[in-house]
Amino acid sequence: MKPRKIRTLLVANRGEIALRVMRTCREMGIRTVAVYSDADAWAPHVQVADEAHRLGPPPAKESYLRGDLILEAAKKSGADAVHPGYGFLSENAEFGRMCAKAGVAFVGPRAESIDAIGNKVHARQLAKKAGVPTVPGLDRAIGPKDDAGAIAAGIGFPVLIKAAAGGGGRGMRVVREAKDVERNVREAGNEAAGAFGDGSVFLERYVERPRHIEIQVFGDSAGNVVHLNERECSIQRRHQKLIEEGPSPVVDAALRAEMGRTAIRLAKAVGYVSAGTLEFLLDAGGKFYFLEMNTRLQVEHPVTEMITGTDLVKAQILVAEGAKLPWTQDDLAPRGHAIEARITAEDPFANFAPGGGTILGLDAPSGPHTRWDCGVEAGGTISMFYDSMIAKLICWGRDRAEAIERLRRALSELVIVGVPTLVPFHLHLLADPRFRAGNFHTGFVENEFSMKGIDRPHLDEAAAIVAALEYRRRRQETPEAGPGPAAGPSPWKSQALREGLRG
C-alpha cells in the first residue's frame, strides 16, 4: 500500500461504534461521512457526521450490508477510506476487495488475511502450522460421507460442534454421547446455513469450565506486529459477552508474555495488518488453546485502550495510511485494570428478553476514570432491526477491586427510561463474591449465577413513589387544585423549560 493521508472517511456502521470512530476522525482532522438506514435518519451517528447518506430501508440486508450502496456513498462524498466498525461488513473479505477496486482504503486487515483466518477451519489449520496450540479436533469441515459419530468418539466426549463461518454461538452445540452426534451435526449445519449462508461445521473437544481469554494484536504493512495484552471475556450468556476486563485475574506476566508471543506468531503467519483479536480458551490447568481470530476492532477494545493508554482507531487509520505502528512492544505494558459493562436493552428479570422502544430519559455516568461510549440519546429509539446495544460503560482502576467498585458507582449513576437494561444484572454480578474473587468461567452466568430471588427488591418503595407521582399529577390536572402544572416552588424554571422545549 502506498502511503497516503486519509482526508474523508466513511463509517459503514451505526450506533456507538460509528460515533467512536468519528470521534477519533475529528481528533485527526478527518472529515466524516455517515451512512444510514431509514430507521436511523436522525440517529446520533448521523447528527455528528460532517455529511450523511441514506442507504435504504431499515433491514440490514437492504442498508448496512449493501456494500455497493456504501461505496456509492463513498464516491459521492469523496471519501478515501471506509471504516467498517464491528459486525455488518467488518469481516467481509469481498467488501474489502470491492473497496480496493473502488480505490477506497479499507480500514482493517487485507482481504487475504480475512480469507485466510476468518474461517475457523482454516484458522485451525494455520494455527497448527504455526505451532499454536488448538483444542483437539477435526481440522476440516465434516463432509456428507463422514461418520461424524466415529470422529467424535476419536476426539473424545464431550465434543463441540461449531460452524466454520460466523460466530455468536449460532450453529454451536455440545454433545456428550455418541448417539446424539449425527442429529446435532445435521441441525447445527442447518442453523449455520440459515445464519451465515455456509452450512459447514466441524468438531472439537469441548473444554469444560474454560475461560475466554483473548489477545489484542496489531500489525502494520511493514510486517511489524505487537500485542496489547489480554482481555478476559468469560462473563457471557449464549456466547454473547456481557462483561469484559483486562488484565485477566488469572493471567500472570509469564502467561501474558507467552500468549502474546503466540498471538504475534499467528498474526505474522497471515501478514496481519490493523487491529485483530485472537481468542483462546484457557483451561483450569493454565493451558491455552487457540480458538479463532476476529479480524476487526472488537466491541470491548476500550478495555485495552484504558490499560495501555492507546487509541486503537487512530492506530488503525495511521496504519491504513501506510504508517508504521505508533508503538513498540515496550510501550504497551498494561497499567491498572479496566472493566467494561455492556448496556443492552435486555431485561435480566425476563430471561434477558430484548425490549425495544423509545429512550425517554437518559442520564449518563461520568467522573474519574470513567468512559461512556453511547450510541443513542433521549428521544431516540432502540430498533428491532439491529442489536440491542445502547452503550458501553468502561471504568479503570489501579487494581481490579478499584475498577469493579468504580464500575458499580458509575452504574448507580446511570438512568435509562423507556427500555429495560442489563444494569440490574451488572450490579448483581459485580457484587457476587465468586466474580469478585475472579473465580468464574464461560458457563458461569448460564449455569452458576442466577437472577432468581432478587426479583425487583424495591417493589413496594417503587409503588409508593408511583402513588405520589400519580397523586401529584391528578392534583395538577384537576382545575380546582391550583394554578396548573406550573405550580410548585419554582414556576419560572418550569416555564422556561417548557418554552425551551416548544420551539
Add this chain to the structure above:
Amino acid sequence: MKPRKIRTLLVANRGEIALRVMRTCREMGIRTVAVYSDADAWAPHVQVADEAHRLGPPPAKESYLRGDLILEAAKKSGADAVHPGYGFLSENAEFGRMCAKAGVAFVGPRAESIDAIGNKVHARQLAKKAGVPTVPGLDRAIGPKDDAGAIAAGIGFPVLIKAAAGGGGRGMRVVREAKDVERNVREAGNEAAGAFGDGSVFLERYVERPRHIEIQVFGDSAGNVVHLNERECSIQRRHQKLIEEGPSPVVDAALRAEMGRTAIRLAKAVGYVSAGTLEFLLDAGGKFYFLEMNTRLQVEHPVTEMITGTDLVKAQILVAEGAKLPWTQDDLAPRGHAIEARITAEDPFANFAPGGGTILGLDAPSGPHTRWDCGVEAGGTISMFYDSMIAKLICWGRDRAEAIERLRRALSELVIVGVPTLVPFHLHLLADPRFRAGNFHTGFVENEFSMKGIDRPHLDEAAAIVAALEYRRRRQETPEAGPGPAAGPSPWKSQALREGLRG
C-alpha cells in the same frame, strides 16, 4: 491520629467538587451527607447524596461558610468525617480545629499546617528556612511605619503587592514606579481586608512573563511525602486559571525531579498531611521560585489523576483514616499528557462577563480518554451567589498534541443552552499556534491573546437557522397549518416524549 475507618462523610461544598468527592465515597462504600443552601435545595450534589441537610439562605456566609451549622449537620447525620472540597472552608484552620473538637475527621491537612503555610508571608519565611528559592522581596507584612516606597526600591522595580491571606488575584497589584507604591499598598490593603478579613500585604519582585508551574504533593501522618509531578497553569485571566495541563511543555525530567524534591522538602518541613499544591513561578531562564502553598485539593487535580492513574480523593480519605500513602514515589511517573478546560458561565465575547441563569439544555462530551466533571444539570441554575463554574472537561492523550486535539473534539460535542460559556474561548485558544507550541506565560491571555476579530463567525448561518425555527413554530401554532405540534414524521415519538415530561 488513631486509625479508624470513615463510615459516613459530610461534604461541606457544592457543585462539581461535591459530586466528585461523593463519587469516590460511593466507590469506597462510605455513606455521603450533603449540605445545601436554599439556592441548592435540589442541586445535583443534594440528589446524589445518601442524606442531605439544609444550612441556610443562599449567601455563602449564611450557609457554606457556617462551620457551626455544618458540624451540626455532621452530628445529626452521624458523619465521622468532613471533606471541605476547595474554596469555602477548605483552607480555614479554625474550621479544622472545630472539627477536631467535635470528634469529626477533617479530610485535609492538620490545622497547624494550614496556619504555618497558608499565610503567604509565613510560607516565604518557611521556604527560606528550608532552602527553597523564593522571589526576592519582603519577608513580612508591611507595617504602618514602613516606607513602602523605599522597600520597593530596595527590591527593584517592577514590584508586586500581594495580600498575605487569600488568593485569586484579590489585593494583588503590579507597580512599576516609586511614586505609585504608597497608594497601591493602601488600596491593596483595603481590598484584602474586604475580601479576606485580613488587610496585611507584602512586596516582592515582579517576575516578567513567568509561567505558573505547580507541584502536587501528598503526605501521610507517618511523615511520608511524595510528589505527583507538575501542572502548568499559565493560561489564566485576572489570576483565574482557565486551562491547566500536565506535564508542562517546558519542564523536563531533570527539572521535574528538582522541583519535586524541593516541594517535598517544604511539605515535610510543616509535617504536611493529605493533598497540597506548591505554586512556583518559572522564569524564562528556567529558574523557579516558590510562591505559595494551597493546602487543599485543587480544581485542576484531575489532570494529575489522569497522568498518574490515581484517585486523589481516595488517597485523602485513606490518609485521613490514618493509613499510609497508597503509592511510592516510583509509582507516580506521569504517563502521557492531560489537559483541563474550565467550563464557566462567562461570555468571552463580552469581556468574560459572568452570566447566570437556567441551564435549558446540556449535552455532555464523552468517549475515549475524556473526563467530564459537572456540577449542574439541565433544568438547574447557575446562581449569582457562587462562582460561575459549570463543569470541567479533562482529556488525556499519549502526548500533548493528542490531548489538545482530543479536548477540541470533546469541546465540539459540548452544548450548553441557557447561559454563555467559555467554550468559544477554549476552541480559539487551543487552535492558537503559540499555545500549541507551548509558548506562553501567565500574562498571555490578558496581553497577547485576543478574542477580537473572531466575533461570532456563524452569525448569518445562525440567523438562517433561527428563521427556520421561527417559521416552523409559527406554522405549527397556526391552526390552519395542519395537525399541530405533533406533526412530522414521528408523531408517536413526540407524543411519548411529551407524556414522559408531564407526570
Add this chain to the structure above:
Amino acid sequence: MKLTVRHGDDVFTVEVAESDGGYTVSNGGRTWHVRLDDRRGAIRTAVTDNGRHRVGVARRGESWELVLDGISYEFTARDTRFEKLLALGAARSGAAGRAEIRAPIPGLITTVLRNPGDPVAEGEPVLVLAAMKLENEIRSPRAGKLVEVRAKAGAAVEKGELLAVVE
C-alpha cells in the same frame, strides 16, 4: 385520595395525601414519606424514608414506567373508584375460558408453527418471533384449541399485537 397501584400481579391499595412538602403513602400497615423534585424531566429525584433515589419516570397512557436502581418497573395507578368499575366490566365479559397470545416485544414473525383448529398444550410453542438478532418461541399460556391465528410469517408486529387466541 385512594389509589390502586399494580405491578404484574402485585396490587397496592394505598391512601395518598400531601404532607410537609411531600406525600404520605400508606398501605394499611406500612407508611412511606415521599418527596419529589419539581422538575418536569424524565429523570428526577425521589426521597423516601429509605434514602435518596435518582429515578426514571415516564407515563404512557394508563401506565407509569419507574426506573429505580437500574430496575424498570411498569405500574398502572388508578383511582380505586375507577378500578371497581373496571372489575365490574371484566366480570360481565365472561371471557374466562379464552386466552389471547400477544406479542411481548415488537419483532418479525419468522415461523407460524400451528394452524387454526390445532389443539395446543400449555407451554407449547405456537410461533417464532425474531427480534434483535434472537429468535423467541411464543408459547401457549394454557391447553386448549387455537381458535384464531392472526400472525403471518414475515409480518412485523408491534408490542401487544394480538397473534393468536386459545380457547
Add this chain to the structure above:
Amino acid sequence: MKLTVRHGDDVFTVEVAESDGGYTVSNGGRTWHVRLDDRRGAIRTAVTDNGRHRVGVARRGESWELVLDGISYEFTARDTRFEKLLALGAARSGAAGRAEIRAPIPGLITTVLRNPGDPVAEGEPVLVLAAMKLENEIRSPRAGKLVEVRAKAGAAVEKGELLAVVE
C-alpha cells in the same frame, strides 16, 4: 413568510419557505437550505449547506437563544408586519434623549456611586454590581444628567432590571 431576525445591531430580513423536507431561507443575495430534526428538546441538529451542526435551542418570550459551535447567540425573530408596527410606536414615544441603565446580569448592588441630579460623562461608573465573586462597574451609556436612580446598595437585581435613567 417574511421575517426580521435581529442579533444586537445586525438585522436580517429574510423570506422563509418550506422546501424538500426542510426550509429555504433567503436574504436577497444569499440562500440557505436548512433542515431540522424533529425532536422537541433544547438540543437538536440543524443541517445547512455549510454542514451538520448540533445546536442548542431555547425560546424565551420574543427571543431565541441559539448555541452553535459553543457560541451563544440571542436573536429576536418577528414577522416583518409586526416589526413595522413596533417601529411606528417607537417613533411616537419620542424618548430619543433618554437612556436607561439596566442590569446586564443578575447580581447584588454593592455600591451606588452617583445620586439623582448628578451630571455624568459617557462611560462614567454609576454603580457597582457584584455577581459571581466579581465586581462589575456599571457605566453611563452617554453624557447627561441622572434623572432617576432606582438601584439601592445591598439590593439583589434581576437581569434587565432598570437601575437608573440618564437624560
